[in-house]
Structures are given as C-alpha cells and as structure tokens.
Amino acid sequence: MNVRKRSRLAAALTAMVVTVALVAAALQSAGADPLPPAALPQPAPGTYIVTLTDQPIASYDGSTNGMAATRPKDGRKVRTDTDAAKTYRGFLTRLQDQVAGLVGAKVRQRYSVTLNGFAAELTPLQAQRLQRTKGVVSVVKDSLHTATDDRRSTDYLRLSGESGVWESLGGVKKSGEGTVIGVLDTGIWPESPSFAGKPLEEGEPEGDAQYQPYLDGDEIVMEKSDGSTFRGSCETGEEWTADECNSKLIGARYFADGWTAAVPPANRRDFVSARDGDGHGSHTASTAAGNHDVSASVDGIPFGKISGVAPAAKIAAYKVLWRNSTSAQANGYTSDIVAAIDAAVEDGVDVINYSVGGGSDSPHTDPIPLAFLSAASAGVFVAASAGNSGPAAATMDNTAPWVTTVAANTIQPYEGTVELGDGRKFAGASTTVREPVGPAPLVTGAAVKTGSATPEDAALCGPDSLDPALVSGKIIVCDRGVYDRVAKSAEVKRAGGVGMVLANLAAGSLDADRHTVPTVHLDPPGGPDVKAYAETAGATATLLDGNQTEDKPAYPQIADFSSRGPSPASGGDLVKPDLSAPGVGILAAVAPPSNEGRDFDFLSGTSMAAPHVAGLAALYLTEHPKWAPMRIKSALMTTAGNLKDAAGKAFTDPYAQGAGVVQPAKMFDPALVFDAADDDWLSYLEGLGVDTGTGAEAIDASDYNNPSIGIGELLDHQTVTRKVTALKPGLYRAKINIPGIEAKVTPSILNFDEAGETKTFKIKFKKGSAPFDQTAAGFLTWTGAKTTVRLPVAVTPVQLSAPEQVSGSGRSGSLDYEVVPGIDGAFPIKKFGLASGTGEDGSLKPEEQKQYPVTITDGTKASQLTVRSENDQADLDLYLYKVGATGPVLVAQSAGPTADETVQLLAPEAGEYVAIVEGFANAPETETTPYTFRSALVTPESDDGPFTVNPTKPTAKIQEPIEVTVRWRRLDSNTPYLGFVEYVDGSGTLVTIN
Structure with a gap:
C-alpha cells in the first residue's frame, strides 16, 4: 500500500486509515461477484497467504514518512529488536489487520521480516475480493510442498524437484533407464519395497516395452540403452527361489566356494544364497538404485520417503560377503570376489558398486584390482569405497586408477539437543529423541558402575558395567570408544536409564544410530563439557528433538572416518580418493533379521558413499549410453565442488576429498574430459615396475592421464x-x-x-x-x-628419494642402491644396526592364536616382526596392535597365503604393542604348524653384527643419484637381521638380511 509521505508519524497513520477506507469503498464498487444461491454447494474455506505491497522489515528503506529505515547496511544482518523495527512492525500489523478486516477475516499467522503478509482462513469469494484490493500483491491458496530435505541424500544432491537432475533426464522413470548396476556385497533382501517390481514373464515383451526384462528359460534378459544385452540369473539357494527376482531385481547370484571351504558350518551365520544375511548389501543396492518414493520408517518412526540415486536402473546382486560367528562384520574371500566380478561383467552389468575393502592399500597387481581393470576395459564403471580408517594418512584401499574411489562426506544431520540444568545447550546427532526426555539426573557411566566394573569400562558403558540401582531414571554420559555405539545405549537401557549422551572426547564422526534409549551424540566441545558438568553434584539434563542452539553444523564436511591418501601403491603420484559423496547417516533398506527387525536403517561409511557414485554413473549412461568409464569419471571429478571445514570455510585437501563432492547438477556439462583406457593403464603399471608382458611403454605415475x-x-x-x-x-x-x-x-x-x-x-x-x-x-x-x-x-x-627397503642374504655380502637428492650440498648418511632381536618358537592349529607383548622405546629407528615356518604349505598371519587407553588399535598386518609373514615399521611410536600370530591353515595331513616368532628393534645401540655403509658424507647435487653400498660380515645365515640407513631428512632405508 502506498501512502503519501508526511512529517509526522500520526499523519502517516491517519493516511493509512483513510487509504484502507478507500480500499473498502473500491471493493464495493468493483462489482464483486454476488453470493451464490444458498441451494448451491459452497466451496470449502481454506488457508490463503495474502501478500501486501509495503516493504517488510528486512527491506524497508524509510520511505514511509515518520518511520526510520530498518533495512540493514551492506554486510550486516537485519535486526528486529530496534525501536525502528518495532515501530515499523506495529505499522505492518495494523495494516494487515485492516486488510483482513475488509472481508471479515481473522489473521491466523503474520509475516513481517522477509514478507509483508498474513495467512487467514478465507472462502474462495473472500480470496477473490482481496485479490482485487488495491495494495494486495497476491492471494495464494496454501498448498503442500515436499521439502528437498538435505538429510535425504537424493535431495541434498539436487536430484529431486522440478529443476533436479531426474527431471532433466525425463523424470524418475527415465533416470537410469536401460542400465544395470551390479552390487558386490552381502546379498539383497528381495521383500524390501526398495526392490519391488513386477513378476518376470517368459518371452520378449511385445510392443514398445523398451528396456523391460523378461525370462528366456533360466536366464533373465534385458536389452539395454547402449544396444547390448544383459543376461543374468536368479540363482536358487537357502530361502531363495527364482521367483524372488522381478522387473527391478533382475539378477541374484552368490559366490561362496572360498567361504564355505574356510568356514565350518557351525560358524556360519548366513543364508547360503543371495539373500542378505547382514543388511549391508541391501543398503548399498537401495542407495544406488532403489525404487523412488519408498516410505521409510525406523522403529515405528517415519522418516519420509527415500529413493535410490538412479531409481529407474535395474539391480543385479552378487553376494560375496558373509556373516560368521567369529567376525563382527561380513567378509569374503578374494576368490569369491573375483568370481563375482567375472560373472557380473559376463552378465552385462553397466556399473559395479564395490563397497568392500581390505583395510589397507592393495597393490594394483592383486587379483581384485586386476579384475576391475578388465571390467573397466569392458566398459563397466566401478565405484569403490575408499575405506573407513581415517583420518590417518595413507589408509585407503581400492586405489587403482581404473576404479573411481569414493570418500564419504556429511549431509544435513538428524539432530538432537542436550540442555543442561545450568542452561547451556549442545546440539549433536540424533534419530531417537522425538519427545523431550527429562529434566532428569545426569551422571557419567563411571559414577554408576557396578562393584566389579572398572571405572574405565563403566565410563565407556561397556556390557554389564552399570548398576541398575544407581542408573534407574537417569541420563547417562557414555564415552565413545572400544564398544559398539549401540551396545552402549543397550547397556543404559538394561540398567534402567532413560537416555544417553554419547560423548566424543576427541573430534570424531557424529553418527545417526538407532539407539535403544533416546540418545544425542556430541562432538567437542559438547562431549567433554557435558561430561564435566555431569560430574558435578545435582547435575540434570533434558534431551530435546532437533537443533535448539544457534550453532548450525557446516556441511558437507569430509567424514572423520573416511580414509585418506596418499596411496602407497602409487607412491602418492596418483591422487586418491577421486571424489566424495554422502556417506554419513544414510537411510536405506536393510535386512530385518540381522537389523533388529528393521526394514530400513541409518548407516555411515564410505560403503554408503560409493553407491551414490554408482547411481550417478547409471544416470550418466541414461544420457550417454556409450560413454567409457574413465570419461564418466572425468566428468564427475572436473565438475565437483569443495567441501567445508567445521567453521564453514572451503576444505580443499585432495588426499581427503579428491576433486571434491559430486555435483550432479553440473556433471552433464564437463566441457573437457580426460580419457584413459587399456594402453594408459598398462603403461601406468609398467611405470610402477610391473611387467605386463604387453610391451606397453612405461610412464611415470604422475603422467597417467587422470583428471x-x-x-x-x-x-x-x-x-x-x-x-x-x-x-x-x-x-x-x-x-x-x-x-x-x-x-x-x-x-x-x-x-x-x-x-x-x-x-x-x-x-x-x-x-x-x-x-x-x-x-x-x-x-x-x-x-x-x-x-x-x-x-x-x-x-x-x-629432500631425497630412496628405496624403502633393500634385501640381501647370507653370512656376508653387500647391496648397492641409489638415493636421488632434491637438494644441493652436504648429505650425511648414517647406519644403525644390525639387530637380530629375540626369537620364540610356537605351534598353532587353524583359528588358534598366540600373543606376544612388544615394547618399543623412544629413539627406535625401525622395527621388524617376523614369523617363519619350515612348512611351506601352511598359512599363518601376523597382526600388530598398539595398546592404548581406549583399547588396542591395529597398526600393521601381514596376512598373505604363506606361513612366512613380516611386519615392519619405520620410526615407530614408542609404547606397548601386542603382536598376534594366528593360524589360518595347516599343510595337508598335519594338525599344527610350527613356527618361530622374532621381534627386532633397531636403536642407536643396536650392534648384532658387522655392518657398514658407504659413502657417509657425500655432497649432493639436485637429481644426480648417489650410489650407496651397504656391507655385512660373519652373520648367522639362519637368523633374520634388520638395519637402517638414515639420510639428511631423517628418513631412511630398511636393510633386511636373511
């Protein structure tokens, strides 16, 4: 509404009243529709939003005479607590009431800051009259909008909505159409609505039923968008028939020869079929290509509707991971995995999702990476998880260049708030606080321990560590670590607690677990602050739904657990991971029997990130059916965006995020692409010293044509x-x-x-x-x-490049190698050792293990642990754990297919360690495998044999190699020795003898 400016506020208000009166007269003279006859049905009244022309507080420029401007100055936020804002809000309130009064309506909800308007219950006739009123911009019927919820990964990725990627591809029914995603995982739960489809019928469909699967005898056949044909099968097995497959799930096979050979029937906790005995495979499959708009609830709590990234793509499940009674996680054998890769490529999948890892960087020449090389050569895009061993450096797996390695980033979290009795509030992750819990007494687990529990175990809320007599009715603060997160809330529930605060005492991931009592998971400073308050007398807390603080977490951030580069397999010359995708608190389908009866659940990990990229690759193939895998990878990487750090600033660490977070809205417009194929991969391998037998020219790994x-x-x-x-x-x-x-x-x-x-x-x-x-x-x-x-x-x-290790043998001998300096000038070279260490004999049956304490002192240059057996047909494994306050942490392992294993550490951290030798398999017709375990530490005092290095004081010139010679004499040829040659920068080369 426009009013003439006057010198005083009273004059402006008078003008407003006059103007409203004129509006009323105008409305009467405008020839408004008469009321309909009483015999006709009246349209039901509804809620309408009425927007007025006058500026709201955020943009008011002072143009109404007598009222100061409320629009903020550049770079500042609007303030509504000033006298000017209060005065102007009063003006808008009176104006809104006047306009509503013209039709006898009552304002139900009003807007003054970013919009000048109100909501009111109006009949259609009242709405029409107001629409024709001077000073009214619009009258819009209130309608239901489905929010693009950033807690839902497909919304966060901007796949949904009228301007989303799905719509640009022709809608949900076209997004991923004509493609098949092969999921190598724990199988699939076919009853999940995420995998629902029509029954398959015999014979090719008639008419224009494009890309529809059908039965051809025992085969499931589908013509694909690239002109090729998928031919899969629905393999029968335990609690699985051929009828489990349908028009969505067009393949289901299982690969268990290695697993069944190694795991006795008594230790198996799985279905010997494609049926998911864990839930992980169903989760990854539904994330990549689950049906669109599937209603998902967890423990009876609805969380809206979910969708796979490529909802029109078909799924073929290849079960390669299995549940055992001896392992907390599903696992599988290389032999089974390679067989599945082989089958998937043969069947004709377009994309493979591989949310599997070995816990460390596998050489590119291992069978699985090489199988994926062939898959990529056959035009199959492979998305693989980077691993969950972050934030330590060099912890990734699946780093071959022909694979797209995916890190995990956060999306908008599901949140809850801990409100302390002193008024402080801390927000964290929560999917279990729906109604307020408390106020209730707040105590630490250590304060309510049983008589037999240690304070450390009770602080962690370990099993049977809390005393029900002390816990009942309280909210318990449990430290994160050692025990499963959900096991902690289960212990709180067992003891009668009403809620839990899961406290990260050091920065870590926040996880949206489905706890058995209402729980909020806090990171520092919240975790330590809440724990400290809980240790005070009379402490209380209330758990609240949502983030009730002013501190809103920045996202996307790289997940703390997401494994980092550089990749040892490439010497850091290949940037890995390639990119990141949502992998924290992802809601998707699971297998009910192994997930406490849940059909859906929240899971976190790079396992959850990889299927997002697999789904995006399927979307790409909708648009470009014949694009090669590396071209798709290039498009995804070169259009990726930065993540954020905790402060909301750009995060650009390539060894954490790669190219950055995927941006589907931009991926179809890459402009330039970096292609690579067989010749590039072979030259890359040759450059790493691998003889491919193809005659391919070796290239430096840095020159591999990666984006x-x-x-x-x-x-x-x-x-x-x-x-x-x-x-x-x-x-x-x-x-x-x-x-x-x-x-x-x-x-x-x-x-x-x-x-x-x-x-x-x-x-x-x-x-x-x-x-x-x-x-x-x-x-x-x-x-x-x-x-x-x-x-x-x-x-x-x-400052230099030198081999990590050189090896020799015999009583006496020498080794020559080169060190290439990156500096000019003095270049001292020192030797330490030799060290033979101490040995101990043992013998193990399969699945037995023996532990050996190892103490590493300050100043230790290198350590070597070895297991040796004369039985060359047996298999032993060696693991090294560091003992810490929160339990043992695996720091190294050697688990090859032989009985001889070695673990080496350069400049190891001082502390207490435990080495574990584990029996895996005996030689035929033997009951045990005899072995010798030896631990050697190279310190400045080590001198177990004559050992020299030459030269010791060379002068370096940049990139001119220095020839180094090490010699030893009069050693015991049956004893392994360890030496260390140290250079100017403190790095060095291990020298192993025998």
Whole structure:
C-alpha cells in the first residue's frame, strides 16, 4: 500500500486509515461477484497467504514518512529488536489487520521480516475480493510442498524437484533407464519395497516395452540403452527361489566356494544364497538404485520417503560377503570376489558398486584390482569405497586408477539437543529423541558402575558395567570408544536409564544410530563439557528433538572416518580418493533379521558413499549410453565442488576429498574430459615396475592421464603431461595456484576448433617456499566461455628419494642402491644396526592364536616382526596392535597365503604393542604348524653384527643419484637381521638380511 509521505508519524497513520477506507469503498464498487444461491454447494474455506505491497522489515528503506529505515547496511544482518523495527512492525500489523478486516477475516499467522503478509482462513469469494484490493500483491491458496530435505541424500544432491537432475533426464522413470548396476556385497533382501517390481514373464515383451526384462528359460534378459544385452540369473539357494527376482531385481547370484571351504558350518551365520544375511548389501543396492518414493520408517518412526540415486536402473546382486560367528562384520574371500566380478561383467552389468575393502592399500597387481581393470576395459564403471580408517594418512584401499574411489562426506544431520540444568545447550546427532526426555539426573557411566566394573569400562558403558540401582531414571554420559555405539545405549537401557549422551572426547564422526534409549551424540566441545558438568553434584539434563542452539553444523564436511591418501601403491603420484559423496547417516533398506527387525536403517561409511557414485554413473549412461568409464569419471571429478571445514570455510585437501563432492547438477556439462583406457593403464603399471608382458611403454605415475595431478616426491622440479578432449569447441585458459610451489602450464591457452579434438599440455612444477615433506595442494582450472574444468593438484616436496627397503642374504655380502637428492650440498648418511632381536618358537592349529607383548622405546629407528615356518604349505598371519587407553588399535598386518609373514615399521611410536600370530591353515595331513616368532628393534645401540655403509658424507647435487653400498660380515645365515640407513631428512632405508 502506498501512502503519501508526511512529517509526522500520526499523519502517516491517519493516511493509512483513510487509504484502507478507500480500499473498502473500491471493493464495493468493483462489482464483486454476488453470493451464490444458498441451494448451491459452497466451496470449502481454506488457508490463503495474502501478500501486501509495503516493504517488510528486512527491506524497508524509510520511505514511509515518520518511520526510520530498518533495512540493514551492506554486510550486516537485519535486526528486529530496534525501536525502528518495532515501530515499523506495529505499522505492518495494523495494516494487515485492516486488510483482513475488509472481508471479515481473522489473521491466523503474520509475516513481517522477509514478507509483508498474513495467512487467514478465507472462502474462495473472500480470496477473490482481496485479490482485487488495491495494495494486495497476491492471494495464494496454501498448498503442500515436499521439502528437498538435505538429510535425504537424493535431495541434498539436487536430484529431486522440478529443476533436479531426474527431471532433466525425463523424470524418475527415465533416470537410469536401460542400465544395470551390479552390487558386490552381502546379498539383497528381495521383500524390501526398495526392490519391488513386477513378476518376470517368459518371452520378449511385445510392443514398445523398451528396456523391460523378461525370462528366456533360466536366464533373465534385458536389452539395454547402449544396444547390448544383459543376461543374468536368479540363482536358487537357502530361502531363495527364482521367483524372488522381478522387473527391478533382475539378477541374484552368490559366490561362496572360498567361504564355505574356510568356514565350518557351525560358524556360519548366513543364508547360503543371495539373500542378505547382514543388511549391508541391501543398503548399498537401495542407495544406488532403489525404487523412488519408498516410505521409510525406523522403529515405528517415519522418516519420509527415500529413493535410490538412479531409481529407474535395474539391480543385479552378487553376494560375496558373509556373516560368521567369529567376525563382527561380513567378509569374503578374494576368490569369491573375483568370481563375482567375472560373472557380473559376463552378465552385462553397466556399473559395479564395490563397497568392500581390505583395510589397507592393495597393490594394483592383486587379483581384485586386476579384475576391475578388465571390467573397466569392458566398459563397466566401478565405484569403490575408499575405506573407513581415517583420518590417518595413507589408509585407503581400492586405489587403482581404473576404479573411481569414493570418500564419504556429511549431509544435513538428524539432530538432537542436550540442555543442561545450568542452561547451556549442545546440539549433536540424533534419530531417537522425538519427545523431550527429562529434566532428569545426569551422571557419567563411571559414577554408576557396578562393584566389579572398572571405572574405565563403566565410563565407556561397556556390557554389564552399570548398576541398575544407581542408573534407574537417569541420563547417562557414555564415552565413545572400544564398544559398539549401540551396545552402549543397550547397556543404559538394561540398567534402567532413560537416555544417553554419547560423548566424543576427541573430534570424531557424529553418527545417526538407532539407539535403544533416546540418545544425542556430541562432538567437542559438547562431549567433554557435558561430561564435566555431569560430574558435578545435582547435575540434570533434558534431551530435546532437533537443533535448539544457534550453532548450525557446516556441511558437507569430509567424514572423520573416511580414509585418506596418499596411496602407497602409487607412491602418492596418483591422487586418491577421486571424489566424495554422502556417506554419513544414510537411510536405506536393510535386512530385518540381522537389523533388529528393521526394514530400513541409518548407516555411515564410505560403503554408503560409493553407491551414490554408482547411481550417478547409471544416470550418466541414461544420457550417454556409450560413454567409457574413465570419461564418466572425468566428468564427475572436473565438475565437483569443495567441501567445508567445521567453521564453514572451503576444505580443499585432495588426499581427503579428491576433486571434491559430486555435483550432479553440473556433471552433464564437463566441457573437457580426460580419457584413459587399456594402453594408459598398462603403461601406468609398467611405470610402477610391473611387467605386463604387453610391451606397453612405461610412464611415470604422475603422467597417467587422470583428471587430477599428484607428485608424491617432488625433487626440486618435475614436469607432468596431460591430454584433454573437448566436448565443446572454444577457447580455454589455464590458471593454477599451488601455495609454495611455482607452476607453469604450457600452453596456457587451448583453442579447440571442434568437439572431439584432443590436445596435450604440460605443467612444470618447481619447489618454492613450500616446506619439505608437507603436501602443497591447489587446483588447475581451464575456463571457457561458460564452463570451468577443475583438477585437484597435490605436490609433496622432498629432500631425497630412496628405496624403502633393500634385501640381501647370507653370512656376508653387500647391496648397492641409489638415493636421488632434491637438494644441493652436504648429505650425511648414517647406519644403525644390525639387530637380530629375540626369537620364540610356537605351534598353532587353524583359528588358534598366540600373543606376544612388544615394547618399543623412544629413539627406535625401525622395527621388524617376523614369523617363519619350515612348512611351506601352511598359512599363518601376523597382526600388530598398539595398546592404548581406549583399547588396542591395529597398526600393521601381514596376512598373505604363506606361513612366512613380516611386519615392519619405520620410526615407530614408542609404547606397548601386542603382536598376534594366528593360524589360518595347516599343510595337508598335519594338525599344527610350527613356527618361530622374532621381534627386532633397531636403536642407536643396536650392534648384532658387522655392518657398514658407504659413502657417509657425500655432497649432493639436485637429481644426480648417489650410489650407496651397504656391507655385512660373519652373520648367522639362519637368523633374520634388520638395519637402517638414515639420510639428511631423517628418513631412511630398511636393510633386511636373511
């Protein structure tokens, strides 16, 4: 409503009253529709939103005479607590009441800050009259909107909605159509509505039933969008018939030869069929390609509707992981996994999801990576989880370049709030607080322990550690660690507690677990602060639904548990992970028997992130059915975006996030792509020293044509090469910024005359101010007229490059090797050792184990633990754990297919360790495997044999190799020895003898 300006507020208000009166007169003279005859049915009244023309508080510029402006100045937030804002709000309130009164309506809800308007119950006739009223912008019927909830990963990724990716592909029914995702996992639960479909019928469907699967005898057949054919099977087995498959689930096979051979029937806790005995496989399958708009509830609590990333894609399940009584997690054998990869490619899947890992970086020559090389060569896109061993460096698995390795990031969390009796509030993750719990007494687990429990165990709320007489009716603070998170809430429930605060005492992930009592999971400072308050007399707390604080968590953040690079398999010359995707608190289908009867559940891990990328690859194949896997990978990576740190600032660590978080809305417009195929992979392997037998030319791993650039050891300077293909012709300009590293792109301008043209460019890197042994990171971008193509760059300057280990044998001998310096000048070389350590004999049956305490002292240069057996047909495994306050932590393992195993550590952390030798298999016709366990520590005092190194004081010149010779004499040829050669930067080379 516009009113003439006057000098005093009273005059403005008078004018407003006059204007409203004129509006009323105008409404009467406008020829409003007469009331309908009483005999006709009246439209039911409804809620309408009436928007008025006057500016709301946030944008009011002072144009109404007598009232000061309330619009904030640049860079500031609007304030509604000022006198000016209160005065203007009163003005708007009176105006709204006047307009509503014109039709006899009562304001039910009013808006004054970002909108000047109100909601009211109106008949259609009243709404029509107000719509024609001067000063009214609009009258809109209140309608139901389904929010794009960032707690739902498909909404967070902007797949849903009228402007979402699904709609751009022709709708949900077209998104992933004509593609098949093969899921290598724990099987699938076919009764889940996420996998519901029509029964399969014999014979090819008639008419225009495109991409519809059908039965051809025992085979399930589907013509795909790329013109090829999927031919799968629905393998019968325990609690599984061929009828379990349908038009959604078009393949179900299981691979158990290795598992059944190794695990006795008494130790099996699974269905010997494709039926999911764990829930993990159903979760990953439904995340990648579950049906659209499936209602999901957990423990009777509805959480809305969920969907797979590619809801129109078909699913083929390949069960390779199994539940045993001897393991907390499902696991599988390489033999079964490789067989499944083989079968999936043969069946004709387009995408493989592999949410499986070995716990450490596997050599690219292991069977599984090589099987995936063949899969990629056959045009199958492979998405694989990076691992859950973060945030420590070099903890990833599945790092081969032909695989897309996926890290896990957060999305908007489900939250709850702990309100303390002193008024402080802390928000954290929660899916179990729906109604307020409390106020109730707040105590730590240690304060209510049983008489037999240790304070440390009770603080962790370990099993049977809490005293019901002391717990009943209280909220318990439980430290995170050692025990399963849900086991802690189960202990609180057993003891009669009404709620739990799960406290991270150090920064860690926040998990949306379904606890058995209402629980809020807190990170620092909340965890330590709440625990400290709980230790005071009379402490109380209330658990509340949602985030009731002003502190809103930034997202997406890289998950704390997500494994990090660099990849030892490539020496850090290949940036891994490739990218990140949602992997924290993901709601999807599970198997009820192994998940406390739940059909759906929240799970976290890179296992949850990988199927998001698998689904995106299927969407890509909807648009580009014949694109090769590395082209899709390139498109996903070069259009990815930054994550955030805890403060909400850009997070750009390439060894944590790779290229960044996937952005589906941008992925179909990559402009430039970095292709790679068989020849590139073979040359990459040759460059790592692998003889492929193909005659492929060896390349430095840094020169592999990846849409990222890594140099694990920059010896002052290095030049890398990339080839790029244009999808859009035009001019592209390069920009590169790596703090502390001088980088030059040649040529810096690429002009593509037509799509499909390929050009080569080089980037020269030279160390600047960046410190040694710390990764310098940044981005190379190619910017065209409307598109930016971005590659992550990770460069680590080093003072030298030397082999990690050299090995020899015999009583006396020598070894020669090269050290390449990255600096000029003095280059001292020192030797430590030899150390033979102490040995102890033992003998084990399969599944038996023996523990050996190991103490590592300050100043230890290197350690080596060995297991040796004369029985070359037996299999023993060796594990090393560090003993800490929260329990043992696995730090190294050697679990090959022989009885001889070795674990080595360079500059190990001082402390108490436990080595475990475990029997895996005996030789035929033997009951036990005899062995010798030996522990050797190289310290400055070690001197178990004559050992020399030469030269000791060379002068270094950048990138000119130094020839190093080590010699030993008069050793016991039956005893293993360990030495260490140390260089100017404190790094060194292990010398193992015998």
